[in-house]
Amino acid sequence: MYSARQLDRARDLAYRHSGITLGDNKDVMISNRLDKLKRSLNSDDIDAILALVENGHHIEIFVSTFTTNKTNFFRETFHFDDLKERVVKQAIESNQPLKIYCSAASTGEEPYSILMTIEEANREYKTALSSYSLLATDIDLDVLKHASSGIYEWNKNADDFPSWIKPAEYFKRRAHPTKEDDYLIKVKDHLMRKVRFDQMNLMSVSYPFKSEEFDVVFCRNVLIYFNQDDQNAILKKLFRTLKLGGTLYLGHSESPLELAPYVERCGQNIFVKTKEYL
Ligand SMILES: C[S@@+](CC[C@H](N)C(=O)[O-])C[C@H]1O[C@@H](n2cnc3c(N)ncnc32)[C@H](O)[C@@H]1O
Structure with missing residues (x-):
């Protein structure tokens, strides 16, 4: 006690x-x-x-x-459907690069899901994105270390992948060191090379990004841990880094709060920036 x-x-x-x-x-x-x-x-x-x-x-x-680090591959799968079918498709069609920021990456399942989604879109649309980059940050150094290792338990994750993902393309399977019937999976190098992990506190007074730097910002299931004033302050800082026409993905019980007049909702917790917040 x-x-x-x-x-x-x-x-x-x-x-x-x-x-x-x-x-x-x-x-x-x-x-x-x-x-x-x-x-x-x-x-x-x-x-x-x-x-x-x-x-x-x-x-x-x-x-x-x-920190609470609960996450899984393809959590809230509809966001990855939208990323593939709208965002990546449009970028391919207009031959534009994509710059993505994942702002509470935890142990890495979310950023690796983003990368797998882009790779699958490239395969499905038979033309690759001209180029893309992904920055994934979290405040917690322990989870970032895990994310950078790219190693996960297979049994825990086996049901998480949507049918359009072929895990064998992205993971190598290894025997589990301690559990006889289990496997570990390790993200393949070609995917690991596409993401940069870094520590960042969303409460920082300013963020080390240019305005309108990103086409897509993932900020999912982290705002819920902050009070409403801080949520608004974080959303405004993230919003500044998002391009006009760019997409903000929020978690299932999060909302754009004071930024609502500056976005258009185009799916479950999917928001497109329509106006600059001044
Ligand atoms: C519940 S997890 C969500 C992970 C992932 N976005 C998802 O939706 O599955 C919340 C993450 O936010 C991170 N976090 C908490 N406070 C933070 C802060 N001030 N700045 C950056 N990350 C923070 C935690 O370390 C944790 O990994």
């Missing part, structure tokens, strides 16, 4: 370092994360740990402990 003061200190630190807002109904979750933090730092003294974090130590471990 943690005291109200310990829970509040953890709440303040989570907000200060990641923007994650943990309401009063999250006490059980905070307690579980503090247990995990104690295990990671091999210490039972939570006050001493919190004092260290407050003084700037173990920030990465703290942030990694407080």
Whole structure:
């Protein structure tokens, strides 16, 4: 059991370092994360740990402990259908390159799904995109390390692929080191070369991108962790990096909030930028 003061200190630190807002109904979750933090730092003294974090130590471990990284390949598949059938198709037809930003990439399933979608579109439309690039960022260094390894458990992911994806094109299968009947899959090099992973905090005051740099921005299932003012601030910064006519994909319970007048909804949580926000 943690005291109200310990829970509040953890709440303040989570907000200060990641923007994650943990309401009063999250006490059980905070307690579980503090247990995990104690295990990671091999210490039972939570006050001493919190004092260290407050003084700037173990920030990465703290942030990694407080992020929720749930993701899977082709989560909310309709976004990948739209990417293939509308966005990539249009880019191929107009012979334009595509620059894509995935802003909460977690362990990598989302950016690799984006790449597989583009590769399948190239195959289906029998003409390749002239060129494309994908930047994938997250605040959590642990998940970025996993994403960069490109290694996943096959059984966990076997049902995640839509019928139009041929996993054998994109993954090598390996025996599982500890589970006899299981496999690991490793993203093939030709796909791994197409993505750059980097650390970025969406709460940063400004983003290191030019205005209208990206044709597509994925910001899915991360805004839900922030309060409404911060969601609006993040959306505005992301919006500035999106080209006019570009596409913003949000998670299933997220919305463009104050940017609603500047976008046209063209599918479930799919928004096309129609006007510049000034
Ligand atoms: C639930 S996962 C969503 C992953 C993926 N976008 C999806 O929809 O499956 C949320 C991710 O947001 C990241 N995150 C949380 N706070 C962040 C912040 N301030 N800046 C960047 N990423 C953040 C977490 O580390 C986590 O990997």
